[in-house]
Amino acid sequence: MPTKMSVRFWGVRGSIGCPGPSTVRYGGNTSCVEVRCGEHRLIFDAGSGLRMLGNALSEESAHVDVDLFLSHCHIDHLIGLPFFGPAFVKGNRLRLWAGNLKAAGGVKQTVRKLMSYPLFPIEIEAAQGTIEYNDFTPGDVLTPRPGIKVMTTALNHPGGATGYRVEYGGRAMVYITDTELSGDGVDPALLDLVRDASIVVIDTTYTDDELPEHVGWGHSSWQQAVRLANEAGVGKLFLYHHDPEHDDDEMDRIAEAAARMRPGTMVAREGLAIDL
Numbered sequence: 001m002p003t004k005m006s007v008r009f010w011g012v013r014g015s016i017g018c019p020g021p022s023t024v025r026y027g028g029n030t031s032c033v034e035v036r037c038g039e040h041r042l043i044f045d046a047g048s049g050l051r052m053l054g055n056a057l058s059e060e061s062a063h064v065d066v067d068l069f070l071s072h073c074h075i076d077h078l079i080g081l082p083f084f085g086p087a088f089v090k091g092n093r094l095r096l097w098a099g100n101l102k103a104a105g106g107v108k109q110t111v112r113k114l115m116s117y118p119l120f121p122i123e124i125e126a127a128q129g130t131i132e133y134n135d136f137t138p139g140d141v142l143t144p145r146p147g148i149k150v151m152t153t154a155l156n157h158p159g160g161a162t163g164y165r166v167e168y169g170g171r172a173m174v175y176i177t178d179t180e181l182s183g184d185g186v187d188p189a190l191l192d193l194v195r196d197a198s199i200v201v202i203d204t205t206y207t208d209d210e211l212p213e214h215v216g217w218g219h220s221s222w223q224q225a226v227r228l229a230n231e232a233g234v235g236k237l238f239l240y241h242h243d244p245e246h247d248d249d250e251m252d253r254i255a256e257a258a259a260r261m262r263p264g265t266m267v268a269r270e271g272l273a274i275d276l
């Protein structure tokens with residue numbers, strides 16, 4: 001069995017999609033990351049980037065079978081789900097996972113809420129594919145497929161969110177969005193989640209200069225992420241969930257400054273793919 005692991009970014013923005021000439025290089029779609037573990041496809045978040053990923057999966061295979069993990073259900077992380085083509089095709093299978101929705105009645109109820117009158121023209125029940133709904137508690141360890149271990153932890157975000165660590169074939173990829181890293185000392189559970197990971201993708205909506213105006217908003221700065229990565233000995237850091245107000249030139253400046261502070265650090269952009 002092949003143990004190749006790779007990551008591809010389909011949407012890297014936070015809060016709202018921001019297409020246009022000033023965001024064309026880094027991309028305007030919201031959160032969506034594909035992780036391939038051998039034959040298996042894992043997806044993190046159902047932002048607007050999920051639509052293009054769905055098209056690519058349908059082109060690649062007549063039978064799509066994927067696990068989709070939601071960090072949380074703020075609209076920028078869920079809006080792509082009704083446009084995920086493979087879910088509407090008979091024979092395909094979509095396994096949804098979410099870790100902080102029990103108070104909202106679970107992930108199924110949440111999807112039904114989004115796809116209901118007067119917000120959306122069709123209900124999720126119109127999907128011809130098989131959809132599985134899996135609720136869990138942050139802190140649980142999941143085994144979505146044989147050989148793939150997914151650790152989870154609660155993040156610091158209004159309404160809650162879940163961070164994930166995927167372990168496969170001796171490598172680890174961590175996905176953390178949305179979260180507000182604290183100024184004084186990192187949450188030990190979060191430190192455990194990222195420790196020695198090969199790749200960490202993390203919410204860096206702001207710069208340190210912008211943070212004071214956004215206390216309590218549930219997001220972090222790229223400088224905080226760099227400090228966390230250094231403390232936890234992670235391999236490569238990817239800045240993610242970019243502020244829609246940061247245009248390509250601003251993202252270039254952040255990329256340069258971050259790479260100076262921690263060599264190898266990269267700003268995630270749509271279409272970027274990495275083999276672990």
Ligand SMILES: [Zn+2]
Binds near residue numbers: 074077178
């Ligand atoms: Zn978000």
Ligand SMILES: [Zn+2]
Binds near residue numbers: 072074178
């Ligand atoms: Zn959020």
